[in-house]
Amino acid sequence: MVDEEKQPKTPPKKPVVKPKVEAASGPVPLTPRQEEGLQRLKEKFPFVERDEKVRSSLGIQVPPEHVKEVLGFLRDDPFFRCRHLSCLSAVDWGEAIEVAYHLVNIEEKADEWAVTVKLPYQGDELPEVDSITDLWPGADWHEREAYDLVGVRFKGHPDLRRILLPEGFAGGHPLRKSFVDRRPPRQRLVRIR
Amino acid sequence: MLPLWLQWVLWGILKAVLVLLFVTVNAIILIWLERKVSGHIQNRIGPLRVGGPAGVLQSFADIIKLLAKEDFFPKRGDPWVWWLAPSVAFAPALMVFFVLPIGPHLVVQDMNVGLLFIVAITSFSVLSVFMAGWGSNDKYSLIGAMRAGAQLFSYELPMVLALVAVTLATGTLNISEIVARQQGMWLIFPQFLAFLVFYIGAIAELNRTPFDLGEAESELVAGYHTEYSGIRWAMFMLGEYTNLLTSSILVSLVFLGGWSGPLLPGWVWVLIKAYLLIFVAMWIRWTLPRVRIDQLMDLGWKFLLPLSLLNIALTGVYMAVMA
């Protein structure tokens, strides 16, 4: 039997406060450092634009052909010095595939930058972007994963094979929105309530 | 009265059965002891529920389980070599007992060159390891066999050299004689270096942690006996535990005064000393991490071998001065 006193404490009732979550529409305001960084990038590369979809840090949108150049600049420039490639991922938007790179400066200032690149579809072929494995060898598996699951071809990758799915997987790229699960339907053993 | 040749044969069979019985009973005790000692070292209790006080029937349960298992043969193995290897592992372990006295006059054949015989016979164990590794046709087994082969070979040498010093000091190769020479002082005191080298070498020969490279579980699955199961695997284990017993008895005879001791009969003293050494070996096994192959070789060739040579030199000088 459960002892009454051992029950977890219920917090004292408080008057219900109406949820005050700002609808957060419109672009996120930038910090001074982010402003400076964006200016610096725009001076060097006139084609970069701010990607306002990136809401957790400063997003920089780059045309596909300049990705490697910009990422290399972000890595080596004394202002940014993003030595750490935290994440590389891709998302299928139906009309294009977006690849996002998340870079962190981990040595001096702990700030974070996101570089996004939109790759339009070209018929049935996989969209292509330059591989950054020679800038960060650690991008190797990230790129293989993006190739495997989303279907992005990274030009210049030393060993672009499937990584998580088996070598001969014929079903395509599962994180594409057009992916069809061709497995035979399985009987549900749990009743859905 | 039976004819003389039949008497000889019957005596032989009787002795063989007795030795086999002794070895088996001890192996059964050792398996249980290993579980119990490891349990207590690891904050556990060890076997308890199989039957008997403190789970002493554990070994019987183990044997029944092993006998009931499928006799598996790897498809691409080398059948004859594979089948013979467990027997080759067990036979030398048993043969050593024919010259190993358990007490005063309690020996099958009190051979004049007993020590030499033992050294010669124990060298056979490397053969079984190689046969198992080769016959399994498995990469893990092969690597394990190569390792174990290199290891057995490198530790054989310092061990034999340690015994050479003992022979120098006592002037005999007969084990009963060596025991008799220790009435005044156990050989461990004048021959401490030899004892050290021999005991480390013996643990290494037995493939026990920290020297269990031949069957390194985390690297080679089970080393040279990866592919063995059931009774064949049990033969390897039996051989290993018998070797543990023989080397402990040998150390207690050669270095710890054998059956010299008050009150109790001689064979009890030998077993007490041997089991003490076995306990130490188990203690080491369940405490230390494994060394790496190059460190193992370094220890054998760069430390134990020079040490045993030094010991021979020291013994020789001492003998010359005293003479």
Place this chain on the structure above:
Amino acid sequence: MEKGSEVYTAEEAGRLGREGITEPIVINLGPQHPSTHGVLRLITTLDGETVLKAQPDIGYLHRNWEKIVEGWQYPQIIPFADRNDYISAIFNEWLVCKSVEDALGIELDKRAEVLRTIFAELNRLISHQLWFGTYAMDIGAFTPFVYALRDREWGYALLEKATGARQLYAFFRIGGLRNDVPDGWIEELSQYLDYFEKEAYPQYVDLLTGNEIFIQRSEGVGVVSRDVALAFGATGPVLRGSGVPYDVRKAHPYGVYGEVEFEVPVGEHGDNLDRAMVRMKEMLESVKIIRQCVELLPEEGEVLTSRVPRVLKLPEGNYYTRLESPRGEVGLWVVSTGGLGPYRMKWRAPSFVNLQLLDHMARGEKVADLIAALGTIDIILGEVDR
């Protein structure tokens, strides 16, 4: 033979400074192998005992987490995220909650924040204890494993008392925790910490890390230099072992990490010993953090804030959130189109990234060191394969 597992070439032989090489053999360590920590397969090329190449082949536990959670509602994702890093599940829950909270700007009550930090550090302690045991097993000592599991079980019992589950808690909620801790829990936690610091930890040092064989086995093996670790995106103890004092808890404080004092242990040479010692020190740091959190814990407070909207919708855009798990920086990229659930989620698993370093660590070392190096990366296959 698979692509990529081809034998060792003459150039590679030259790079290692070995001349007459013997015929290399390719050996599959795993997926059924005692010490690959799950179903990892290492396609290893050996020259005798020396490792020429070790290629991890992953995906045996792959379930496409990222596809499955597409279209789920955010609170639904929390229990499933637990299954990623099943040894330290609290961090997964926290990451999902944190990304939603950061995106919506939900502020937590102090009590909830402190309790979250306590749970996370307790889980980190448990996770490092398991690492200690498995690493000892990897280098051939079995006994430390049993000791580590003994101590871990008490920690799990504590977590079970508070959350109701031993390993996969589903305890964090967006905006706080499911329930407060039971009475007497904090006292038992303090007992556990005292026990760990005074009894268990000295035993660990006696048994393993103070052992001469252990030091001989780990020193100078599997060296990862600072630059290599950075270039490979390594995080956590692997990066700190190489001398980079990077810790998300320090760099971007979350929870109450900004208010407590702790050190970030770093190694010097980036070898197995450094990585091991960093983890050993982190255990003590965790104890220190929990002690300070107990001091900080307010008596009263809501553990689940009422300022959470009933319908959770993230504004359109994408969000990248990170926090420090026992294995390194774990990140979550959420792409929202303004719906009830994510359009796309990407789990940045620290073990997945750190595992890439294995080949670098193991080349030219012995097979035994390959296993030891794998042990110091401390992978969780549930997270690597997702």
